[in-house]
Amino acid sequence: MRGYLLWILCVLAACQRSQTADTVLAEESLPGADISAFGPPTLSSYGLFKGELKNLEPSNGVYPYEINSALFSDYAFKKRFIFMPSGMQMKYHKAETLDFPDGTILIKNFYYPADFRKPEQARRILETRLLILEKDSWKPLVYVWNVEQTEAHLEIAGRNLPVKWIHYDGGERSIQYAVPTLNQCKGCHLKGDKVAPIGPSARQLNRIAAVIGKNQLVHWKEDGILADLPDINSVPQLAAYDDETRDVASRARAWLEINCAHCHREDGPAKNSGLILTAEEKSMLPLGIGKAPVAAGKGSGDRNFDIVPGKPDESILLYRIESVDPGVMMPEVGRSIVHKEGVILVRKWIEGLAKTQ
Amino acid sequence: MKSNFFLVASIILIGSCTSPNKPARVFRNIEHSLQTQLIAAHNGDTINLPEGNFMFTKSLIMDGKSNIVIRGMGMDRTVLSWKNQVEGAQGILVTNGRNIVLEDFAVEDAKGDNLKVSDTQGITLRRIRSEWTDGPRPENGAYALYPVLSTRVLMEECLAIGSSDAGIYVGQSDSVIIRNNKAYWNVAGIESENSKWVEIYGNEAYDNTGGILVFDLPGLTRYGHTTKVYKNNVHDNNHENFAHKGNIVASIPPGSGMMILATHTTDIYDNDIINNRSVGAAIISYELVAAINEGEETSDGALGGAQTVNNNYKSDSLYNAFPYDIHVHDNRFSNSHWFPSLDSDIGKLLLTKSFLNPPDVLYDGVSDASRPDRRICIQESDELTFINLDAGNDFKGFSKDVASFSCRK
Numbered sequence: 001m002r003g004y005l006l007w008i009l010c011v012l013a014a015c016q017r018s019q020t021a022d023t024v025l026a027e028e029s030l031p032g033a034d035i036s037a038f039g040p041p042t043l044s045s046y047g048l049f050k051g052e053l054k055n056l057e058p059s060n061g062v063y064p065y066e067i068n069s070a071l072f073s074d075y076a077f078k079k080r081f082i083f084m085p086s087g088m089q090m091k092y093h094k095a096e097t098l099d100f101p102d103g104t105i106l107i108k109n110f111y112y113p114a115d116f117r118k119p120e121q122a123r124r125i126l127e128t129r130l131l132i133l134e135k136d137s138w139k140p141l142v143y144v145w146n147v148e149q150t151e152a153h154l155e156i157a158g159r160n161l162p163v164k165w166i167h168y169d170g171g172e173r174s175i176q177y178a179v180p181t182l183n184q185c186k187g188c189h190l191k192g193d194k195v196a197p198i199g200p201s202a203r204q205l206n207r208i209a210a211v212i213g214k215n216q217l218v219h220w221k222e223d224g225i226l227a228d229l230p231d232i233n234s235v236p237q238l239a240a241y242d243d244e245t246r247d248v249a250s251r252a253r254a255w256l257e258i259n260c261a262h263c264h265r266e267d268g269p270a271k272n273s274g275l276i277l278t279a280e281e282k283s284m285l286p287l288g289i290g291k292a293p294v295a296a297g298k299g300s301g302d303r304n305f306d307i308v309p310g311k312p313d314e315s316i317l318l319y320r321i322e323s324v325d326p327g328v329m330m331p332e333v334g335r336s337i338v339h340k341e342g343v344i345l346v347r348k349w350i351e352g353l354a355k356t357q
Numbered sequence: 358m359k360s361n362f363f364l365v366a367s368i369i370l371i372g373s374c375t376s377p378n379k380p381a382r383v384f385r386n387i388e389h390s391l392q393t394q395l396i397a398a399h400n401g402d403t404i405n406l407p408e409g410n411f412m413f414t415k416s417l418i419m420d421g422k423s424n425i426v427i428r429g430m431g432m433d434r435t436v437l438s439w440k441n442q443v444e445g446a447q448g449i450l451v452t453n454g455r456n457i458v459l460e461d462f463a464v465e466d467a468k469g470d471n472l473k474v475s476d477t478q479g480i481t482l483r484r485i486r487s488e489w490t491d492g493p494r495p496e497n498g499a500y501a502l503y504p505v506l507s508t509r510v511l512m513e514e515c516l517a518i519g520s521s522d523a524g525i526y527v528g529q530s531d532s533v534i535i536r537n538n539k540a541y542w543n544v545a546g547i548e549s550e551n552s553k554w555v556e557i558y559g560n561e562a563y564d565n566t567g568g569i570l571v572f573d574l575p576g577l578t579r580y581g582h583t584t585k586v587y588k589n590n591v592h593d594n595n596h597e598n599f600a601h602k603g604n605i606v607a608s609i610p611p612g613s614g615m616m617i618l619a620t621h622t623t624d625i626y627d628n629d630i631i632n633n634r635s636v637g638a639a640i641i642s643y644e645l646v647a648a649i650n651e652g653e654e655t656s657d658g659a660l661g662g663a664q665t666v667n668n669n670y671k672s673d674s675l676y677n678a679f680p681y682d683i684h685v686h687d688n689r690f691s692n693s694h695w696f697p698s699l700d701s702d703i704g705k706l707l708l709t710k711s712f713l714n715p716p717d718v719l720y721d722g723v724s725d726a727s728r729p730d731r732r733i734c735i736q737e738s739d740e741l742t743f744i745n746l747d748a749g750n751d752f753k754g755f756s757k758d759v760a761s762f763s764c765r766k
Contacts (some may be wrong), residue, residue, distance in 0.1 A: 022440065024412045030390040033397035096531040158415065178444050182396050183418035183452075193453065269452075269475075272506055272529060274576050285576075285672075293603055294577060298499065298521055299446075299469070300603035303407045316603065327468030327498055332446045 054149040067204040072339040126219035140185035203238040252349030310354025386413035417447030423455040429462025432486035439467040489519030523548035567613040568594040573620040575670035592631040610701035635693035637717040643678035681731035690717035722747035734764035
């Protein structure tokens with residue numbers, strides 16, 4: 001009898017094994033498409049940095065900058081620069097991004113320190129994204145760094161790069177970092193039907209920059225590269241979502257703006273959802289408060305409203321920023337893990353909404 | 358003898374445990390070079406997809422192209438799968454295009470929507486199979502074929518299977534033809550939402566929760582009207598509803614052949630509407646949907662949700678919550694079921710209101726009192742089972758009299 005049982009177990013075990021998963025073969029190339037028309041093949045050919053490329057030491061005409069609240073990109077660190085053709089100026093704009101002169105290049109380098117607790121030490125740069133203003137139209141390009149960190153090559157169709165680091169808590173993390181395709185660049189950077197920068201608005205730039213030790217807008221004005229800047233006290237300022245001296249609402253709205261509102265705005269790609277998450281949005285319904293979803297599918301998580309005041313765990317918005325399921329998560333691209341600090345902040349904000357209603 | 362027994366028994370056992378599973382497939386990986394081709398494509402190009410199975414891990418995106426054809430070798434010979442998707446919600450995403458044709462391939466198992474087309478002028482989806490291959494499950498993505506915010510949309514000879522929302526869907530679009538497609542195992546087989554100048558004909562929708570839906574919902578960028586639904590075969594749409602709560606299709610009762618919600622200028626004729634157990638064709642207002650949601654909210658003890666739904670659509674001045682200029686005529690109804698599905702409030706209501714005889718045509722009777730000129734009319738055979746719920750007046754005017762809705766008045 002025991003023999004029978006053993007035999008049945010063996011057969012069932014064999015049957016377990018026989019349910020083999022689908023196989024995916026190694027990557028192969030179709031007859032290639034020519035990408036040389038998109039831009040120069042290497043980052044070094046722009047001459048944006050002097051000395052060793054990996055030191056990201058800006059050349060003349062290349063200015064470092066920071067923003068108040070940055071998009072979450074799987075905890076990647078970012079070093080930002082603006083290149084402007086010599087003798088040209090940016091112009092102040094109250095609500096939108098600054099007015100940049102033709103030939104401007106916005107430069108964003110994505111990197112991971114080996115140990116987040118020592119960010120100035122060893123690091124690996126993964127990609128450099130450029131937004132180039134040519135004849136009044138912004139062109140996005142992506143350069144992927146080699147392992148040796150000596151050069152970055154033009155890439156239009158994205159790449160997955162394995163990356164690991166020691167997190168703030170001392171634990172080791174590893175992810176598949178996703179370099180975007182050119183289409184995905186547009187997915188976020190589309191405003192109406194044109195590609196546009198997202199970050200460098202006066203509201204975002206209005207801050208004391210660590211590298212220069214003073215307000216960078218004022219500094220640029222003094223340097224003669226920023227025109228029309230009014231009294232700095234009258235310039236609007238977006239909260240830094242991680243600035244704990246600010247109130248939760250301003251911080252949460254700033255986080256939602258930079259992480260969501262590039263699509264969730266009146267002229268953004270997610271306009272069909274009716275959910276508008278710019279920090280200026282004042283009305284309850286567009287902001288998602290008591291708003292039923294339109295085409296959320298399983299993204300609703302069986303919850304009824306985008307935001308239920310006081311009830312983060314009944315709010316679709318929270319469900320989606322807490323998820324890493326590609327069919328559920330928001331934003332749809334640009335992250336593979338949860339921004340823990342952001343989720344805590346938005347949760348706190350939704351909890352507090354009940355009292356103010 | 359004994360060893361023979363073991364041999365035979367082993368074969369039977371192994372056979373029985375593997376047979377329900379689909380055979381494992383071998384997938385090639387051309388993801389990076391195909392995405393490069395789509396980005397680098399010149400206007401006017403034809404991109405030929407080879408025969409075989411191909412696995413993708415992120416959305417395949419084509420943006421801002423004109424006059425492009427993407428052509429496979431057939432819906433069972435060229436298979437694109439997103440079973441291993443780690444990034445992006447869609448399988449294929451086409452945006453800001455002009456005159457794009459996608460044909461003769463299959464799209465499978467994306468996390469969100471299998472094939473989405475947005476902001477495109479001129480899109481043809483032809484002989485595309487779009488499927489979630491593990492059958493109808495709530496885990497499946499929302500839409501199989503999903504053109505939205507587009508014009509000149511043609512979907513023909515496609516096959517949609519397993520959507521947790523709608524299989525063949527068009528939303529916020531105009532000038533749309535949906536013809537000769539097949540849809541099964543979806544919550545909604547075919548759905549036109551907030552779209553205008555739409556023709557839906559020659560399709561077969563079966564084994565969905567609802568067969569064909571024409572909906573107009575509040576709070577969107579544009580509203581629909583003028584739809585013709587004819588020569589479709591809408592049968593046996595009795596599948597349980599596996600949509601996610603909060604989505605509008607979650608309120609469709611299993612066993613709904615057609616549902617016309619809050620739209621106007623719509624002709625339903627010459628269709629075969631067979632064996633949909635709850636209702637053949639329902640014509641309802643958004644008020645009824647809101648009221649149903651209201652009950653749900655109260656029982657959940659949650660925030661006054663339905664109130665919000667109400668406030669929502671009532672504050673949308675461009676939205677009309679009442680169906681009108683709906684003509685239902687010359688269809689062929691039959692229903693061998695005696696009981697409606699009891700999985701929904703509407704179903705339970707039908708059981709009490711039309712005992713042992715689920716209606717061929719149901720009208721919720723909720724209309725805009727200020728616009729008596731806005732009518733619906735029904736002209737069917739004498740055997741038609743009709744119900745006017747008069748839901749706006751607590752069913753006081755409940756009636757089975759179809760004569761007052763005659764189109765000949």
